Amino acid sequence: MSSSVQDRLRSSSAEPLPVVIIGNGPSGICLSYLLSGHTPYVRPDAVHPHPLLQRKLAEAPGVSILDQDLDYLSEGLEGRCESPVALLFDALLRPDTDIGANMESVLTWKREKQRAVPHLVLGRNLPGGAWHSIEGSMVTLSQGQWMGLPDLQVKDWMQKKRRGLRNSRATAGDIAHYYKDYVTKKGLSRNFVSGAVVTAVQWGVSEPGSSGLPDSEPLFQVSGFLTSQDQSRRPFSLCARNVVLATGTFDSPARLGIPGEALPFVHHELSALEAAVRTGTVGPGSDPVLIVGAGLSAADAVLLARHYNIPVLHAFRRPVDDPGLVFNQLPKMLYPEYHKVHQMMREQAALAPSPYAGYCSLPEHQLLLFKAGGQAVLQDPQGGQAVFAVSLALVLIGSHPDLSFLPGAGAALAMDPEQPLSARRNPIEVDPFTYQSTQQEGLYAVGPLAGDNFVRFVQGGALAAASSLIKKESGRPP
Secondary structure, eight states: OOHHHHHHHOOOOOOOEEEEEOOOOOOHHHHHHHHTTTEEEEOTTTOOSSSSHHHHHHHHHTTTTTGHHHHHTTTTSSSSSSSSSHHHHHHHHHHHHGGOOOOOOOOOEOOOGOOOEEEEEEEEESHHHHHHOTTTTTTSSGGGGGOOBBTTOHHHHHHHHOOOOBBTTTTTHHHHHHHHHHHTTOOOGGGEEEEEEEEEEEEEEETSSTTTTSSSEEEEEEEEEEOTTTOEEEEEEEEEEEEEEEEOSSSOOOOOOOOOSSTEEESSSSSHHHHHHTTTSTTTTTTEEEEEEHHHHHHHHHHHHHHHTTTEEEESSOOOOOOSSSGGGSOTTTTHHHHHHHHHHHHTTTSOOOOSTTEEEETTTTTEEEETTTEEEEETTSSOEEEEEEEEEEEOOOOOOOTTTTGGGGGBBBSSSSSSOBBBTBBBOOOOTTOBSSSSEEEEEEGGGGGGGGGGHHHHHHHHHHHHHHHHHHSSOO
């Protein structure tokens, strides 16, 4: 961390920052890159395969994408995302990638220092965010080429590291290293503060030194503490004209809300299984590990346990043939390991002969409670109850964003303020072409908090927010 960043964090009366970004995952990194003066232009010799988009791009040769009408450019685009700007930026970075094309990006990047907007990126972890908390050998859901950020392809980075993609996909460890390396290679490190925990964001505060004058600009106050290697905490407080929420959704694992869920053998993160394997708490001769859930995290846990020959009880509420299961949305050729888990879920029911030794599937089962001593009580579809002895229980049923640092935990910002904020079902409501909150001027949300749930699409939100912020700051009087 540079001395100027340290000074700003120590002082609560410093000149307000134009932008503070909370979260240093892919969304925050991409936004920092754009706010640092890196500007996308269409290459003069490029021809986009989408005829309508190509015609629109040709109407403004030599004009940065940041300066163009994103609403106009994105109109008519279709794809795997509901955000029009996400589809636009993805189409410019990876033309026709959904149909298997491997075309070069139509963009070229120029560093224009006069466009740079001073900002800080605050994150609990190293740059890359939650990717540093995922077991490193896990393979990414998305193809490796879709995990990349602007102007540094994952495959090129991996070739220099003498690493290779596995079935077109990368490991979580490689991607975490890539994001950390990206920040260094692109000269963004001076903007990043790791070990920063935000505890409060307030808006409407007066500019420091204004004495509350009526014409003073209302600001955001961002407060929290910095953690050091010795676990000591040092408080900080910043004032900013704009705040961008980029924290993702992995902060708070979802819970069942049943008795005994706080017992020491019950966990809500895959890392608990990894730790138990390392310490020898679980092994081939132990009681089975109970894995609760039918999503990809639960499937990862099944795969990890099977790798170490640890017996598994796999309980989930849905029928195995439920079309809503995520496995039915993944191509078998790209994701053979997940389809193998789905096959096990179908073929190995509790009372059937075992084609998979050490694995037992419990479809349409509801977990009722945990008891001390490693016991789990489950209810079958007919209402019958059974007690299972388990060595470890992993409840992997999703996660929620932790916005406890916002007033009301951010509930008023959601599309439906009466329902819990959820990245997939009830994200923060933003303007689709600026990603500014519809409820609070100067507050932005990008990534999963705004409903964009894949790395390839979170970059569109960063583009929209950067375009808005650069225009806003450039229009301020000197």
